[in-house]
Amino acid sequence: MASHRKSRPSGPRVAGIRTPALATAALTSVALLSQTANATPSDDRPTLEEVEKKVDDLYRQAGSATEKYNAAKEKTTKQRKAVDTLLDDVARRTQKLNDAREELGSFASAQYRTGAAVPETATLLLADSPQDYFDQNQLMDRLTGRQKSAVDDYVTQQSETMEKRREATESLETLTDSQIDLKTAKSTVQKKLATARELLSELTAEEKARLAAIEKKKQQEAARKAAELAKQQAEQEAERKRQEEAAQQQESGAASGSSGTSGTTGSSDSSTPDTSNGTKADKAISFARAQIGKPYVWGATGPDSYDCSGLTQAAWKAAGVTLPRVTYDQVNAGTTVPVSQAQPGDLVFFYDDISHVGLYIGDGMMIHAPKPGAYVREESIFYDGESSIYSVVRPA
Secondary structure (H helix, E strand, O other), rough: OOOOOOOOOOOOOOOOOOOHHHHHHHHHHHHHHHHHHOHHHHHHHOOOOHHHHHHHHHHHHHHHHHHHHHHHHHHHHHHHHHHHHHHHHHHHHHHHHHHHHHHHEEEEEEHHHOOOOOOOHHHHHHHOOOOOHHHHHHHHHOOOOOOOHHHHHHHHHHHHHHHHHHHHHHHHHHHHHHHHHHHHHHHHHHHHHHHHHHHHHOOHHHHHHHHHHHHHHHHHHHHHHHHHHHHHHHHHHHHHHHHHHHHHHHHHHHHOOOOOOOOOHHHHHHHHHHHHHHHHHHHHHHHHHHOOOOEOOOEEOOOOEOOHHHHHHHHHOOOOOOOOOOOOHHOOEEEEHHHOOOOOOEEEEEOOOOOEEEEEEOEEEEEEEEOOEEEEEEEEEEOOOOHHHHEEEOOO
16 A cells, blocks of 8 residues: 655755754844843943944033023123013003093093083083183193094004013013023923933043043044144244335335435334234233133133133123124124134134134134033134134134
8 A cells, every 4th residue: 555645855954944044044133142141241342432432422412502592691681671662662651641631631620610611602601701701611622632632642652662571571471482492492401411421431441541532632633633723824924014014124224215205104013913902802801711620510601610702702802892692693793704814702603503703812722612521722713624614703
């Protein structure tokens, strides 16, 4: 009798798996599981360079949020003053309106006592004489019109003032809401900063050493760029002095060869540089130097701590020059000059969103309040690369 069992397939078997395709899949799975088992938790962590970039980005976000908060705060303060002024105006107008109403009420009572509320025929009959009636009636009409006009005027003024008051109050509420939103955004950024710092704190000793080496290399490059700028500016200054001396020698030769003196008056004024701005810049720099070592605090304007624009504003205020509060406005508070022509006292702005500013002190260096967790310090204007510089502005 023939067997009904099916014949076994030919070919090798792996762990009871009967087809080559399944065997291959099984081997692949085993290999993947083996790789997963051998992988370390650090494989899922960001690289050192990624952590550094994340922290730098978060610092920039914090700086940008700070400037937006400062702008909203300044605008809110101005709006609140405007509202207070309107409220005072409303109070004055309301008092005038009440006085007018009282006067009108007294006048109405006087009319009633004199019989003005009595029908005109009866008033005429009760008057001492027809002439007295006509004189009194015309006077009352004139006074009533004048009084009514005054009251209407006060009512109109009150209505307009109340409307302005309502608009200002709504505007203030909107600004307050915006300020709260900015505070919330700032809090979010600070949480991100804390997360990034936690990542930094978990770095191994070797990773921390590598990070320090990366930072040192950046500082060295920034110092090199600052030295190049200082050399370039020194050469420009030397050339400027040579040209001035040559011009003075030409003027001196022309003056000695001329017998007249009328054309020489005022010539020295054009070659003498104006030092007034330089004196103010020196005062601003002296003030900024005195703040070195004080902590960066967002929204701070001194005297114990500063943010970036708070420091530059305070420095120039010490020199008698009023700057706007925030970077977005400070960048328009002077004359823009090329980086190569930067002079001590100039403002150096950074990034496309103009979220940072420092006070130039010469030789490619500046004094600035860098970021949260840092202190006011002297540093190369190339501290974050040449491409980070947005513009240079000369106040006053």
